[in-house]
Amino acid sequence: MTTIERDQIGIFGKMNSGKSSLINLLTQQETSIVDPFPGTTADTRVAVQEIHGLGPVKLYDTAGLDEESGLGEKKRKKVLNLLEECDLVLLAIDPASKEFGPEREVVRRARNRAVALFPVYNLFRSEDREQIPALEESLPELKLFPRIALSVVDPGNRPPLLKFVKENYRSRNFPAPLLPSLKRDEYYLLVIPMDVETPAGRLLRPQAMVEEYVTRNWAYPISFRLDLGRGRSRRPGEREAEKARFLGLINGLPRPPRLIVTDSQALDLTAAWCPPEVELTTFSIVMANYQTRGRIDLFARGAGVLKHLRAGDRVLIAEACNHSRIGEDIGTVQIPRLFRERFPGVKLEHNFGREFKDPEELRKYRLIIHCGGCMITPQRMLARVRELESLKVPVTNYGLVLAWFQGPGVLDKVLAPWRLPPPG
Numbered sequence: 001m002t003t004i005e006r007d008q009i010g011i012f013g014k015m016n017s018g019k020s021s022l023i024n025l026l027t028q029q030e031t032s033i034v035d036p037f038p039g040t041t042a043d044t045r046v047a048v049q050e051i052h053g054l055g056p057v058k059l060y061d062t063a064g065l066d067e068e069s070g071l072g073e074k075k076r077k078k079v080l081n082l083l084e085e086c087d088l089v090l091l092a093i094d095p096a097s098k099e100f101g102p103e104r105e106v107v108r109r110a111r112n113r114a115v116a117l118f119p120v121y122n123l124f125r126s127e128d129r130e131q132i133p134a135l136e137e138s139l140p141e142l143k144l145f146p147r148i149a150l151s152v153v154d155p156g157n158r159p160p161l162l163k164f165v166k167e168n169y170r171s172r173n174f175p176a177p178l179l180p181s182l183k184r185d186e187y188y189l190l191v192i193p194m195d196v197e198t199p200a201g202r203l204l205r206p207q208a209m210v211e212e213y214v215t216r217n218w219a220y221p222i223s224f225r226l227d228l229g230r231g232r233s234r235r236p237g238e239r240e241a242e243k244a245r246f247l248g249l250i251n252g253l254p255r256p257p258r259l260i261v262t263d264s265q266a267l268d269l270t271a272a273w274c275p276p277e278v279e280l281t282t283f284s285i286v287m288a289n290y291q292t293r294g295r296i297d298l299f300a301r302g303a304g305v306l307k308h309l310r311a312g313d314r315v316l317i318a319e320a321c322n323h324s325r326i327g328e329d330i331g332t333v334q335i336p337r338l339f340r341e342r343f344p345g346v347k348l349e350h351n352f353g354r355e356f357k358d359p360e361e362l363r364k365y366r367l368i369i370h371c372g373g374c375m376i377t378p379q380r381m382l383a384r385v386r387e388l389e390s391l392k393v394p395v396t397n398y399g400l401v402l403a404w405f406q407g408p409g410v411l412d413k414v415l416a417p418w419r420l421p422p423p424g
């Protein structure tokens with residue numbers, strides 16, 4: 001049974017910016033308060049709703065961030081901290097307002113925590129629209145986000161508001177297929193090299209997810225443990241024997257596998273041995289697409305920048321966590337080594353953990369190479385790539401970069417199952 005999760009949507013803004021009207025417009029009623037948020041009863045009200053077109057949501061109606069007398073600094077912080085619980089923040093803004101300190105703080109926090117944020121310019125009067133350029137000059141970061149201007153007290157604006165949210169937001173329940181075009185009763189070969197550091201008793205999360213997904217959809221997952229040492233061996237016969245074991249499994253099936261999903265570390269062997277008629281991709285690419293709810297196209301375009309890199313370009317390696325780094329770590333060892341050999345003049349920098357660099361910093365990079373982002377939610381991963389997209393900074397992914405370094409044709413081969421044109 002598929003679990004339906006509720007998207008958590010926070011309505012933030014100053015007093016009298018139209019937050020309550022915005023929530024009423026979304027829910028099409030005087031919102032029923034069903035579940036006071038613990039500890040902030042007076043500051044935040046919570047409604048659990050099914051919004052037609054958006055699905056099940058939990059809505060937080062927060063206190064005005066400039067309510068100095070009633071709110072106090074401690075409670076104001078509590079309201080701001082709630083932002084981190086949200087999948088989506090709707091920031092109600094009165095364009096005629098002259099001071100945007102609270103909005104600036106919400107934008108800063110949303111960026112730092114990679115929370116999706118949509119400014120809603122509330123047009124109290126039709127002439128308020130003319131104030132928007134000045135507002136965006138005062139707070140240019142707003143232009144990084146999808147935004148809408150309308151009167152939130154006009155019930156006729158509900159359809160355009162919902163359309164705007166649906167077009168720009170990927171719900172927790174957005175049906176992103178794990179694999180492209182999965183077919184019932186077909187074979188799916190999972191290439192899983194294991195070494196002494198591979199934990200016993202379980203598969204890695206992407207491997208387990210693919211196995212479960214194939215099985216759930218009435219197809220047949222088959223695991224192949226590839227011996228990387230033998231496959232790359234120069235001792236007479238070892239490499240050939242490992243290749244024969246791999247092809248022996250494929251040829252022994254009633255029909256060729258529809259798709260091979262390989263660990264990126266084994267791509268040198270699987271790309272070389274994969275029969276031409278069989279499609280190939282990697283676990284890393286599968287996860288990059290899944291974590292961004294279907295945006296593999298963006299990473300593919302970003303990979304197209306690799307061949308245009310020149311000495312002096314800056315490239316950022318971004319990881320969403322601070323995991324302990326051992327051995328042949330991809331971000332700190334493998335990719336830097338490949339860059340040193342192929343792009344000696346390119347400056348490689350790192351951004352580890354949940355804090356992402358400021359937009360002004362990010363703009364200076366020719367390319368961002370992001371990890372799979374498995375330690376953050378898809379919403380947060382998506383918020384990062386969406387920001388890079390609005391900054392027009394190309395972004396790609398570890399799996400695609402490793403494929404590109406394998407040589408001509410390998411990147412195209414691993415992208416082909418996703419029915420994307422080869423990156424330019």
Ligand code: SF4
Nearest residue numbers: 321371372373374375
């Ligand atoms: S892929 Fe996951 S574990 Fe690896 S760096 Fe990114 S967030 Fe951390």
